[in-house]
Amino acid sequence: MEPSVAVxxxxxxxxxxxxxxxxxxxxxxxxxxxxxxLLGPSxxxxxxxxxxxxxxxxxxxxxxxxxEDGLDRSPIGGPTGFVFQDAHLLPxxxxxxxxxxxxxxxxxxxxxxxxxxxxxxxxxxxxxHEKKMPHELSGGMKMRASLARxxxxxxxxxxxxxxxxxxxxxxxxxxxxxxxxxxxxxRITVLFVTHSIQEAAYLADRVIVFxxxxxxxxxxxxxPLPRERTSLLRFSEAFSSFVAxxxxxxxxxxx
Amino acid sequence: MSKFAQFFAPPVAALxxxxxxxxxxxxxxAVPAFLMPPPSAIARAAMENGPLLRAAVLQTGMTAxxxxxxxxxxxxxxxxxxxxxxxLERAFYPYTLFxxxxxxxxxxxxxxxxxxSGSAAVAVAAFIVSVFPVITGxxxxxxSVDPNLRDLFRLYGATRLSILTKLEIxxxxxxxxTGLRVASGLAVIGAIVGEFVAGFADESPGLGIVVLTAYRxxxxxxxxxxxxxxxxxxxxxxAGVQLAGHLLLRRWHPSAxx
Ligand SMILES: Nc1ncnc2c1ncn2[C@@H]1O[C@H](COP(=O)(O)OP(=O)(O)OP(=O)(O)O)[C@@H](O)[C@H]1O
Ligand SMILES: [Mg+2]
Numbered sequence: 001m002e003p004s005v006a007v008x009x010x011x012x013x014x015x016x017x018x019x020x021x022x023x024x025x026x027x028x029x030x031x032x033x034x035x036x037x038l039l040g041p042s043x044x045x046x047x048x049x050x051x052x053x054x055x056x057x058x059x060x061x062x063x064x065x066x067x068e069d070g071l072d073r074s075p076i077g078g079p080t081g082f083v084f085q086d087a088h089l090l091p092x093x094x095x096x097x098x099x100x101x102x103x104x105x106x107x108x109x110x111x112x113x114x115x116x117x118x119x120x121x122x123x124x125x126x127x128x129h130e131k132k133m134p135h136e137l138s139g140g141m142k143m144r145a146s147l148a149r150x151x152x153x154x155x156x157x158x159x160x161x162x163x164x165x166x167x168x169x170x171x172x173x174x175x176x177x178x179x180x181x182x183x184x185x186x187r188i189t190v191l192f193v194t195h196s197i198q199e200a201a202y203l204a205d206r207v208i209v210f211x212x213x214x215x216x217x218x219x220x221x222x223x224p225l226p227r228e229r230t231s232l233l234r235f236s237e238a239f240s241s242f243v244a245x246x247x248x249x250x251x252x253x254x255x
Numbered sequence: 256m257s258k259f260a261q262f263f264a265p266p267v268a269a270l271x272x273x274x275x276x277x278x279x280x281x282x283x284x285a286v287p288a289f290l291m292p293p294p295s296a297i298a299r300a301a302m303e304n305g306p307l308l309r310a311a312v313l314q315t316g317m318t319a320x321x322x323x324x325x326x327x328x329x330x331x332x333x334x335x336x337x338x339x340x341x342x343l344e345r346a347f348y349p350y351t352l353f354x355x356x357x358x359x360x361x362x363x364x365x366x367x368x369x370x371x372s373g374s375a376a377v378a379v380a381a382f383i384v385s386v387f388p389v390i391t392g393x394x395x396x397x398x399s400v401d402p403n404l405r406d407l408f409r410l411y412g413a414t415r416l417s418i419l420t421k422l423e424i425x426x427x428x429x430x431x432x433t434g435l436r437v438a439s440g441l442a443v444i445g446a447i448v449g450e451f452v453a454g455f456a457d458e459s460p461g462l463g464i465v466v467l468t469a470y471r472x473x474x475x476x477x478x479x480x481x482x483x484x485x486x487x488x489x490x491x492x493x494a495g496v497q498l499a500g501h502l503l504l505r506r507w508h509p510s511a512x513x
Contacts, residue, residue, distance in 0.1 A: 051406075054410055055410070056406050056410060082407070082410050086403070088401065088407060090404070090422070090425070092425045092426075092428075092507045092508075101407075101411070101421075104421070105408065105412060105413045105421075133507055134507075135509075153411075
């Protein structure tokens with residue numbers, strides 16, 4: 001098993017033309033192999049933070065780096081999987097061809113590609129749907145396909161931007177369980193953005209709560225819940241009180 | 256009644272009505288045949304000149320098709336280049352407007368100078384008239400690619416060439432097909448106008464030549480038959496593009512499903 005990576009934001013500033021900056025002087029580090037959830041008001045800069053970690057955007061000042069084996073590296077071209085709010089599958093490719101895309105772009109040979117693709121599809125429970133076109137899949141299945149695509153190159157950093165916000169509650173809970181299980185199996189570092197306090201509480205080892213722009217960390221919680229998460233946990237005392245804590249922190253950041 | 260009949264019955268009925276009305280009015284008002292021949296006379300002229308018209312449709316069809324294929328190839332190649340490199344687009348795109356705005360009759364004599372009278376000049380005229388919608392269709396398709404998909408390709412370290420072939424070209428395909436559809440009609444127009452100026456050298460006269468000759472000889476019924484031949488040609492090319500587009504898009508694009 002390859003070691004996963006840590007992520008470090010050092011004194012990061014990101015401004016867009018006009019308006020208040022998304023962050024000024026933000027410092028944050030995510031330990032290798034932890035599941036962190038980022039919670040914050042709309043427009044505070046959560047997606048921007050993910051894009052910085054993925055190397056899709058750069059800060060004006062400060063530095064974003066991935067730490068692997070004690071060595072710093074730039075996030076650009078990093079071992080990163082990214083899942084967007086919508087599945088963003090290529091509509092002209094079958095599920096299988098969509099999942100294989102990152103391997104294809106990396107120039108992996110077709111034989112190995114087939115193996116890895118089949119494994120990734122099986123892992124998200126879509127085996128037997130490989131040949132379907134995206135428009136033939138349900139919303140939940142599309143998100144699973146998107147997960148498979150993000151996992152097919154076995155990332156060591158997994159970034160998810162409100163991935164299940166558009167799904168019904170039960171499908172969402174099922175996918176939450178799957179993501180949590182995948183992250184634990186593969187021991188990847190996860191940064192998961194959500195609007196849902198319940199989802200944050202259920203998934204996280206650590207919850208980071210952002211304030212309104214410019215975003216500051218208003219609260220940083222280590223989950224009081226046991227490492228193994230099951231649906232029953234949602235009805236427990238500990239879960240409810242964690243949700244309440246997060247709620248209060250979020251409200252504090254809004255004002 | 257079958258779906259097919261339901262679809263075709265109204266336009267066919269309308270056509271019959273119009274033709275009958277036309278025939279009746281022309282006869283009742285005793286309009287001179289050189290001004291407005293009745294449909295029956297047009298049909299007779301079409302029969303009598305069957306071989307001539309068939310050859311003309313074929314001749315014009317070949318040059319229009321050649322011009323159209325040139326547009327499809329060169330237009331898309333140009334769009335891929337301009338769409339891939341912003342500086343190229345900024346430098347050259349304004350000049351492609353020239354292709355759209357220049358009246359083809361004014362450059363047709365130039366084409367005769369360069370290519371000589373005959374099919375080559377006619378095909379180039381068809382190309383010049385029809386290439387612009389292909390370029391703009393494909394470029395605007397490439398521009399409207401979802402930025403999240405671009406990010407995805409960037410994240411996975413895609414090369415410029417992979418982005419073009421695996422993302423932009425397929426994503427632009429619906430708009431490319433739309434551009435080609437417009438181009439197919441324009442290519443026929445361009446070929447016929449080209450023949451007016453440059454078509455005389457061909458041993459087999461195209462529709463443009465038939466139109467001009469019929470006009471000079473006041474054979475208005477033949478003129479009408481040639482007009483019908485041109486629209487049939489335009490329709491055939493259009494239908495061909497439509498079919499090809501449908502085959503390309505039917506697996507995934509909403510416009511080609513249902
Ligand atoms: N490319 C851009 N150009 C200009 N402004 C931008 C750009 N990207 C983000 N912003 C601004 O930066 C701020 C943070 O945006 P971001 O998308 O990161 O917020 P968010 O926390 O993800 O919001 P949401 O919860 O609604 O998704 C927003 O106010 C947005 O308007
Ligand atoms: Mg966002």
